[in-house]
Each structure stands twice: as structure tokens, then as C-alpha cells.
Amino acid sequence: DPQLNQNYSFENFIEGDCNRLARSAGFAVAGKPGGTSFNPLMLYGGVGLGKTHLAQAIGNEIKRSHPDKLVIYVSCEKFCQQFVDSLKNNTINDFVNFYQAMDVIIMDDVHNFAGKEKTQDIFFHIFNHLHQSGKQVILTSDKPPKDLAGLEERLLSRFKWGLSADLQVPDLETRMAILKMKMYTDGIELPGEVIEYVAHNIDNNVRELEGAMVSLLAQSTLNKKEIDLALAKSMLKNFIKNTSKEISMEYIQKLVCEYFEVPVEMVKSKTRKREIVQARQISMYLSKSHTKTSLKSIGAFFGGRDHSTVIYACQTVEDLIDTDKKFKAYVQDIQKKLKMS
Ligand code: ADP
Ligand code: MG
Structure with missing residues (x-):
């Protein structure tokens, strides 16, 4: 399936307290799409905390264990664009039929529905059709359903039917584990104290954590230098705020x-x-x-x-x-x- 990105799997989604419920609910859904009470499964959390990764991992796992199932991954934005296009081209029926034929729909970033009433209407009907037919719906969002402003109440009430599970900022231990796994898959090695330094100081989200490591590696390649703690500290100056200043x-x-x-x-x-x-x-x-x-x-x-x-x-x-x-x-x-x- 061209919409699913094979690089996102459960194996490379590190488990921690920050994501345990979401991860295991996702795994349960992948094992029995449409057959659990987690329907829809709503994964929510801030930027860069792994929503897309986990949603994609569920899709890939379903494809692996249920090869005959039709799985579609689509960002909410793309869905809205497709809807507008289908209005223009008079192909609404094709658009709706396409989605209603799926066994699993994964829609990323549904907060982007805000203000788009017509697209929400169409999705409401697609949702109902799929749900009534025992098909699986997986959603991601930057907020829990109750806090999603600009979405119609009837759609929100559907979003609350199944399970909402949040992704939080990983703790230090999980951040270290993520960095170590990244090193392993990229075939690189950094001294333990460097990993610790990065994990300690970059604690907003996983995307920034990865960004810091990429930047570190790029600079070391360019400068042909091994990375030690002192070098890492000077290289990551721009990433790390508030390193020296103490909070009073x-x-x-x-x-x-x-x-x-x-x-x-x-x-x-x-x-x-x-x-x-x-x-x-x-x-x-x-x-x-x-x-x-x-x-x-x-x-x-x-x-x-x-x-x-x-x-x-x-x-x-x-x-x-x-x-x-x-x-x-x-x-x-x-x-x-x-x-x-
Ligand atoms: P979101 O969709 O919530 O903004 P992403 O799913 O795009 O976040 O995640 C950002 C980056 O962090 C991706 O490269 C993803 O693979 C990585 N990532 C997030 N959480 C984890 C985790 N628990 N284990 C491994 N990598 C993670
Ligand atoms: Mg995302």
C-alpha cells in the first residue's frame, strides 16, 4: 500500500510509560481490526510524540497479519483536499465509495477538520458506514476529543465511542532507549556520555531528539571528528536552551x-x-x-x-x-x- 510507510513498525516504536496504553491498544487493534471495543482508536498528543509513527505501525501490522484487508492511511488534510477535488470534478460518489470499501481507515491529524463542515459531514457518513460494518477506524489528533474545537458535536461524539489514548513526552530512560535504537539502526556509535547528555537536555519531543542526533552526526562527518562530550556540548548549543542558567x-x-x-x-x-x-x-x-x-x-x-x-x-x-x-x-x-x- 503506497500510503503506508514501511519504516514505521511496532519493533522500532520504543515502549515507555509515556506511550504504554496507546501502544498496547494499537497492538490489540492490529491483531483484531474492527473486533475490539477500541473502535475508533484515537491517539492523541503533542507534536513529535509518535502519533504518526504508531498509527502507521498499526497499519503495517494489520497488512502483515491480515494481508487481505484493505487498509488506507490518509492525513486529514489530504482527505479534505480530495473532497474538494471530488466536488469540483463531480466524483463525490467515487470518493465516498473508495473510503467505504476499506476495512481499516487510518486518519492522521483530525484536528485539521476544524472549520471544514462539509468535509466533516462526508466523513461522518463514511465513519458511520464503516463502523456499522465492523470496520476499524484509527484517528490521531493533537488533543483529546473533548478539547477539539471547531469539530461538529456529532462527529466528536463518535470519536469518543472507542478508546482515546495519549502519547506523552518520554521520560529520560525512554529517550535514551530511543537514541540507542536509532544508533543501532543507523549503524553508528556514540559514547554513552554523549547519548546521556543529549537525552538529558532535549526533552520536548522525539522529533527534536532525533534532530539533535542527526545534526551531531552531520557536523562530525563534515569536520571529520569523533564526537566526545565536549564536542557534543558545543555542537548542540543551538538545540539546547537553558543549559547553564539556573532556575531561581x-x-x-x-x-x-x-x-x-x-x-x-x-x-x-x-x-x-x-x-x-x-x-x-x-x-x-x-x-x-x-x-x-x-x-x-x-x-x-x-x-x-x-x-x-x-x-x-x-x-x-x-x-x-x-x-x-x-x-x-x-x-x-x-x-x-x-x-x-
Ligand atoms: P507526531 O505524528 O506525533 O508529530 P511522529 O510520529 O512523526 O510524531 O514522530 C516523530 C519522530 O519521532 C518520528 O521519527 C518517530 O519515528 C519518532 N518516534 C516517536 N516516538 C517514538 C518511539 N516511542 N520510539 C521510537 N521512535 C519514536
Ligand atoms: Mg504526525
């Missing part, structure tokens, strides 16, 4: 207060107003995780409190991150800003 508690406090629009002085005061307490607790939590300051010093900085207050604050924040999605999004937002500085 002052800075965390400023960022948090700006974010929640509370006056900086209030955080250090005795006030127990809800939004101030929240800003204070998040500041303590971020100080613990992003600076090397002791709990005692953190407590002292935020208005002369003792270390047990800091422990309590961190615990409260962690609990809220686990239970309150909105709160979690706030903290992640602030963390992103911290890292960009």
Missing part, C-alpha cells in the same frame, strides 16, 4: 504569580486566600523539582515557613495533578514556560 526561586515565584495574576508580595504573606495559597504551593512544588534548594530554604524563602509546610504543599500539588485535569494543565503550562526561559 525568585524566577519561579515571578512566573507563577504572573500566570495566576496575583501580586508577588502576597505569596510570601500570611494570607490564606485560595488563589494565593495555590500560587504559593505551586511555587514551592516547582522550587523543589526545578532547583537544588533544600526544603528548609524553600520554606524560608516563601514567607518564613518550615520544611513540613513545603512537604505538605508538594503533596497537595501532586494530589491535585493526579485528580484535577485543569490544575494539571496549569502546572504543565508553567513548567513549559520555566523551561523556555
